[in-house]
Amino acid sequence: MFRVLLTDHITREAVDVFDAYDSIEAVAVGTLTAEELVSLLGDFDAIIVRSPTKLTRAIIESCTRVKYIGRAGVGVDNIDLSAADEHGITVMNAPGGNTISTAEHTVGMILGVTRRIAEADRMVRQNRWDRKTLRGVELHGKTLGVVGLGRVGREVARRMHAFSTEVIAVDPVVTAETAEDYGARLVGLDELLQTSHVITAHVPLTAETKGMIGDSEIARMRDGVFLVNCARGGVYDEEAVVRGLESGKIAGVAIDVYVDEPPGAHPLFSHDRSVFTPHIGAATAEAQIGVGVEIAQKIAKALITGEVRDVVGGAT
Ligand code: MLT
Numbered sequence: 001m002f003r004v005l006l007t008d009h010i011t012r013e014a015v016d017v018f019d020a021y022d023s024i025e026a027v028a029v030g031t032l033t034a035e036e037l038v039s040l041l042g043d044f045d046a047i048i049v050r051s052p053t054k055l056t057r058a059i060i061e062s063c064t065r066v067k068y069i070g071r072a073g074v075g076v077d078n079i080d081l082s083a084a085d086e087h088g089i090t091v092m093n094a095p096g097g098n099t100i101s102t103a104e105h106t107v108g109m110i111l112g113v114t115r116r117i118a119e120a121d122r123m124v125r126q127n128r129w130d131r132k133t134l135r136g137v138e139l140h141g142k143t144l145g146v147v148g149l150g151r152v153g154r155e156v157a158r159r160m161h162a163f164s165t166e167v168i169a170v171d172p173v174v175t176a177e178t179a180e181d182y183g184a185r186l187v188g189l190d191e192l193l194q195t196s197h198v199i200t201a202h203v204p205l206t207a208e209t210k211g212m213i214g215d216s217e218i219a220r221m222r223d224g225v226f227l228v229n230c231a232r233g234g235v236y237d238e239e240a241v242v243r244g245l246e247s248g249k250i251a252g253v254a255i256d257v258y259v260d261e262p263p264g265a266h267p268l269f270s271h272d273r274s275v276f277t278p279h280i281g282a283a284t285a286e287a288q289i290g291v292g293v294e295i296a297q298k299i300a301k302a303l304i305t306g307e308v309r310d311v312v313g314g315a316t
Pocket of ligand 1 (some may be wrong): 050051072073074076098231281282
């Protein structure tokens, strides 16, 4: 009998995938502490996590029986891939299921920050009616810079055409033709920084992308730029962003993801003309079912046939 541990309140539909197999037992739990994981994992062949569970080297080293780690979502920065590799554990993700939800949230955040919707909401709730202090900017005729034209970046680009916004993008692996298919014009980073009114990042957090937008990049941006991040905390250097907000170079930010989650009392939050959400880009019913079922099917197939798909690290 194969045993699979599903953590982080993964959707019921993912458990149903395993229940269809007589040879797999699925155990669904919430988010466990490191100690709880270490004490449990010796009895499991696979574990599925969302982002709250950090599979550190110490936890992975305790996985004497685990052969597969499944990530119900895209980012694998919460999993120590080299430890998984050293222990012969294959790591797979579910890249398709939450693309649309994250793209839609990004569009919402772009509108939220340019039209100051969170601020306006607070004002009305506080029984204030200071409309003249809430002047926003239109997206019509403006330029959106997309950093990373992968699955989510493309869907954001496609949707932003509805606002008559010009979309430019940087991506080292996408061709100009592919970019055009999504209505984006491929440019160099300098042009994107200098000409975009709104910049949105859609790249994973890697050694190359960590802090890729810092003080020197912000200095090259338009005065009054808006920055959006629904990808991964750390792609924008958070301290540099705070400095940009303080100097007025950045008009506002719309942030869903943080270097530390939860971020605590971060200096970003003293900037009212911004909107912050708690990593909810993929928090829709559709996306959670999508990523849960997608990764459950891959793990079930791997356990039964040894066939793996969307391997993102560890033993391949
Ligand atoms: C992802 O990487 O799939 C999203 O950021 C959602 C999540 O982390 O749960």
